[in-house]
Each structure stands twice: as C-alpha cells, then as structure tokens.
Amino acid sequence: MPDTPIPPPDAGTRPAFDNSYARLPERLFARLAPTPVRAPRLLRLNRALAVELGLDPTWLCSPAGLAMLAGNAMPEGAEPIAQAYAGHQFGHFTPSLGDGRAILLGEVVTPAGARRDIQLKGSGPTPFSRRGDGRAAVGPVLREYLVSEAMAAFGIPTTRALAAVATGEHVLREDALPGAVLARVAASHLRVGTFQYFAARRDSDALRVLADHAIARHDPAAATAANPALVLFEGVVARQAALVARWMLVGFIHGVMNTDNCAISGETIDYGPCAFLDAYHPETVFSSIDHGGRYAFANQPAIAHWNLARLAEALLPLLAAEEEAALDLARAALASFAPAFGAAWRAGLLGKIGIGTAQEGDESLVQDLFARMADQGADFTLTFRRLADAAEGRPEGVRALFADPAAFDGWAEGWQARLAREPGTAAAAMRAVNPAVIPRNHLVEEALAAATERDDLAPFEALLAEIGRPFDERPAGDRFTLPPREEERVRATFCGT
Ligand code: AMP
Numbered sequence: 501m502p503d504t505p506i507p508p509p510d511a512g513t514r515p516a517f518d519n520s521y522a523r524l525p526e527r528l529f530a531r532l533a534p535t536p537v538r539a540p541r542l543l544r545l546n547r548a549l550a551v552e553l554g555l556d557p558t559w560l561c562s563p564a565g566l567a568m569l570a571g572n573a574m575p576e577g578a579e580p581i582a583q584a585y586a587g588h589q590f591g592h593f594t595p596s597l598g599d600g601r602a603i604l605l606g607e608v609v610t611p612a613g614a615r616r617d618i619q620l621k622g623s624g625p626t627p628f629s630r631r632g633d634g635r636a637a638v639g640p641v642l643r644e645y646l647v648s649e650a651m652a653a654f655g656i657p658t659t660r661a662l663a664a665v666a667t668g669e670h671v672l673r674e675d676a677l678p679g680a681v682l683a684r685v686a687a688s689h690l691r692v693g694t695f696q697y698f699a700a701r702r703d704s705d706a707l708r709v710l711a712d713h714a715i716a717r718h719d720p721a722a723a724t725a726a727n728p729a730l731v732l733f734e735g736v737v738a739r740q741a742a743l744v745a746r747w748m749l750v751g752f753i754h755g756v757m758n759t760d761n762c763a764i765s766g767e768t769i770d771y772g773p774c775a776f777l778d779a780y781h782p783e784t785v786f787s788s789i790d791h792g793g794r795y796a797f798a799n800q801p802a803i804a805h806w807n808l809a810r811l812a813e814a815l816l817p818l819l820a821a822e823e824e825a826a827l828d829l830a831r832a833a834l835a836s837f838a839p840a841f842g843a844a845w846r847a848g849l850l851g852k853i854g855i856g857t858a859q860e861g862d863e864s865l866v867q868d869l870f871a872r873m874a875d876q877g878a879d880f881t882l883t884f885r886r887l888a889d890a891a892e893g894r895p896e897g898v899r900a901l902f903a904d905p906a907a908f909d910g911w912a913e914g915w916q917a918r919l920a921r922e923p924g925t926a927a928a929a930m931r932a933v934n935p936a937v938i939p940r941n942h943l944v945e946e947a948l949a950a951a952t953e954r955d956d957l958a959p960f961e962a963l964l965a966e967i968g969r970p971f972d973e974r975p976a977g978d979r980f981t982l983p984p985r986e987e988e989r990v991r992a993t994f995c996g997t
C-alpha cells in the first residue's frame with residue numbers, strides 16, 4: 501500500500517488497565533507475559549468494539565498498539581496472567597487445565613462503566629500448556645472472530661473479537677499453518693471450571709475469593725443477600741438457561757460444552773468446532789471429536805444442566821455450613837434450570853412462527869413443524885425466515901425447502917388458522933427474530949481457506965460485513981442466505997488446537 505502514512509510509534513491514547521483479577525491471591529493464576537512473535541501484522545481490528553470499550557483505534561493500529569495485540573510488548577498498566585481452571589472434558593474431570601494458550605492482559609472499564617477482560621489467545625506457552633504449543637492458527641482465530649461477532653449481531657451474550665493479528669510464524673498442526681493471535685473481550689473469563697479447580701483442591705478460601713469476585717462482576721446485588729453464593733449460583737443457572745435457548749433458536753451448536761467452556765457471566769465462550777444447523781435435525785453433530793454426540797444440537801440444555809450441577813458441587817462449601825443443607829439449596833436452585841430454559845425456548849419458538857402469546861395447542865404446532873423439517877431435510881434458518889413471506893401470502897419460498905412441499909402445506913393450514921387469531925400482522929416481528937444470514941459453515945470454511953492458503957482476507961471481510969446485519973432482507977438468491985449445495989456441505993468441524 502503506497503502512501504499509507506506510518507503512524508508514530510505510540511500515537512493516540514493507550515488503554516488504561518485495571519487488573520482486579522491480578523490482585524487476587526497468587527494461586528489463582530500464573531504471572532507471565534505473552535511470548536513475542538516474529539512479524540506481527542494486523543489482519544483485522546474491530547473499531548466499533550474498540551470505541552465501545554473506550555479504547556483508541558488509532559493507538560491500537562499504531563506500532564505500540566499492534567505490539568500489544570500481538571503480545572510483543574505490554575503497555576504500562578497491563579499485568580499479564582494465565583488463569584488457573586479445571587474442567588470436565590466430555591464428562592471426564594481434569595483437575596488442571598488453565599490458560600494454556602491465552603493470557604489475560606488486564607481489564608478495562610468502558611465509558612458505560614462495564615468491566616471487560618482483554619485476553620490474547622494464541623499468545624504462547626504458559627505453565628498450563630501441558631503438551632500444547634500455546635499458539636493458534638489463522639483459521640481458528642478468524643473462525644472465532646466471525647462466529648462470535650455473528651452472535652453479538654444476533655444480540656446473544658458472547659465474548660467479542662477485538663482484533664486478529666498474524667504472527668508471521670507457522671504453527672504445526674497436521675500441516676504447518678500460518679499463526680495468529682486473537683484479542684478477545686469478555687465480561688470475565690470465569691468458568692465453571694475455575695470453581696472446580698479450587699473445589700478439587702479443597703481450597704474453600706479461594707472459592708470464597710472467586711465467588712466474591714464473580715459477584716462483584718456479574719451479580720452485584722448478591723453481595724448484600726442473605727446467602728450471596730446461592731444468589732450467584734441462581735444467577736448462573738438463569739443466564740445459562742437463557743443462553744442455551746438463544747443458541748438453539750438460531751440453530752447454533754457450541755460443540756465443546758465442557759465445564760471449562762461454560763462461563764459464569766452467561767456469555768458464549770470458546771468457539772472451537774461450533775457450527776450452525778443447515779438442514780434441521782435434532783441429533784446434528786459437526787465436531788470431529790464428538791464421537792458419542794454428547795454435544796449434539798438437542799442435547800445442549802441437558803448438558804448445560806449437567807455443567808451447572810458440577811458448579812453446584814464446587815460451591816457446596818459456600819452454600820451452607822452443613823453439607824445436607826447445602827445440597828438442599830443447590831438442588832432447589834438447579835431445579836429452576838428446566839423451567840427457565842423451557843419458558844425461554846417455547847416463547848422464542850412461538851415468536852419465530854409469529855405468535856405473541858401462547859395458547860393451547862401452540863406447543864404441538866411447533867413440534868409438528870420440527871418433525872416435518874427433520875423428515876424433509878428443511879433448512880433451519882430459511883424455513884423460519886421464509887415463514888414471514890408465507891404469513892404475507894407467499895408460501896412458495898418456504899415450501900421449496902421441504903423435499904415434499906405438501907409436508908409444509910399440511911402444517912401451514914393449522915398455522916394459518918392460528919395466525920388468524922393473532923392481533924396484527926406477524927411478518928415484521930418474525931423477520932426481526934429470524935435471521936436471513938448466519939455464518940453458514942461452507943461460507944466460513946471458504947473464508948478461512950482463502951485466508952490460510954492465499955492470505956486473501958476478502959471473503960472473510962465480505963462475510964463479516966454480511967453477518968453484521970443478519971436480520972436485513974436480501975434479494976432472492978443472495979449467496980449469503982443460501983444453504984450449501986450438496987458439494988459445498990460441511991460435514992465436520994475441527995477445533996484446530
Ligand atoms: P479448549 O479446547 O480451547 O477449550 O482448551 C482446552 C484446554 O486445552 C485449555 O486448558 C487450553 O488452554 C488448552 N489448549 C488448547 N490448545 C492449546 C495449545 N495449542 N497449546 C496449549 N494449550 C492448549
């Protein structure tokens with residue numbers, strides 16, 4: 501690029517970090533700086549997010565800013581740490597996981613007063629790396645960038661992508677791949693596994709410190725409650741129930757719902773082999789490592805509940821002095837998961853088909869639609885999106901998604917009769933909740949392949965722009981809205997670690 505002015509080394513305003521986690525007892529983390537990389541190059545900066553965080557995009561693009569985003573130099577005020585955590589991975593407990601390829605630079609307080617973690621992922625080995633190299637490849641970094649920003653555009657709680665930086669180094673996976681670092685933003689990086697780490701060590705003091713920290717960040721009202729830890733736990737249950745319902749309402753499969761990937765904040769975290777449904781089927785699995793289908797689409801609420809039970813176990817010493825009493829409290833709080841999830845899921849589904857308030861028979865109407873979609877290989881996203889056209893008297897588009905369109909007609913008769921009992925027209929409200937564009941697996945793969953194989957970021961940029969406005973109507977046949985052709989279909993996704 502000729503004529504691009506080179507900014508001065510430290511142009512603009514550096515971030516003001518406030519590192520409350522680094523002030524907690526030393527056994528909660530390891531202090532270390534990221535490992536510098538050879539030739540950092542900014543692949544993408546999320547300017548809008550930077551501004552929202554109160555960070556100066558000019559500084560972030562300056563040599564000093566790039567050095568921070570790459571992990572090559574820490575600005576004054578950063579206190580980099582790798583956080584300790586444990587986790588149940590596919591049901592098996594590992595007492596020491598921790599940030600093996602991530603480093604928390606610090607926290608910033610946004611102009612709106614919210615505290616946010618800034619973390620680098622792929623920033624080099626830490627004491628928690630075990631056999632890993634601490635690095636990340638460009639593909640998975642851009643994948644997390646795309647999918648987390650799509651979630652944000654849907655309004656679903658998620659960690660965010662602040663920047664992606666190429667390292668100029670290769671990481672060795674099955675092949676040698678170009679490396680990258682993701683700068684990630686989170687309400688916090690506290691996980692169910694963070695509590696499990698200290699519960700496994702019978703370290704009730706650390707559990708209390710963690711609970712207080714979590715309360716300060718996520719449930720400040722709990723601080724003055726009679727039983728703060730219980731109110732914290734109830735908050736996590738409510739947030740996870742709402743989150744998983746939101747995922748499923750857009751056809752999202754997280755793919756690795758291990759307890760270390762389950763955030764106390766209620767944000768979606770750790771985008772690995774995640775994927776969106778194309779054709780609807782409840783048992784869909786994309787992750788290449790999920791052989792038993794533990795994290796299949798329809799299993800997600802049961803798994804979230806299971807993860808929350810593990811959190812409850814970890815919190816027992818804080819809930820009551822007597823174990824029996826603590827167990828009773830934990831069980832009662834956990835019991836609120838199913839009704840909370842069910843209410844969010846059912847209300848969301850009714851909204852997707854244009855119904856405002858539930859009436860008798862609505863639930864079987866939805867179940868019947870799902871059964872027919874699964875039977876007929878109907879595309880999840882487009883079925884709901886095109887229902888809005890059908891509500892306006894143009895059912896051709898949605899009919900065409902069913903292998904046998906008569907299967908749709910058989911359902912639509914009852915649905916139309918039900919819509920007639922709704923006040924007002926449903927179509928606009930339906931388009932506001934049913935996205936036209938999702939980060940479809942084949943489009944994501946295409947963007948990652950171009951970036952990895954040809955250093956061509958144009959497809960990534962194009963897809964990112966589209967997923968930033970998911971609910972806008974597109975012209976018929978727009979490629980970002982369409983399901984994959986048979987030969988484009990992605991059948992497996994990989995975490996790439
Ligand atoms: P994840 O699959 O991202 O949930 O990671 C599970 C655990 O493996 C965490 O403790 C990670 O820090 C660690 N891990 C994953 N990939 C790497 C890597 N390339 N190097 C070191 N640790 C890793």
Ligand code: MG
Nearest residue numbers: 760761769770
């Ligand atoms: Mg993880």
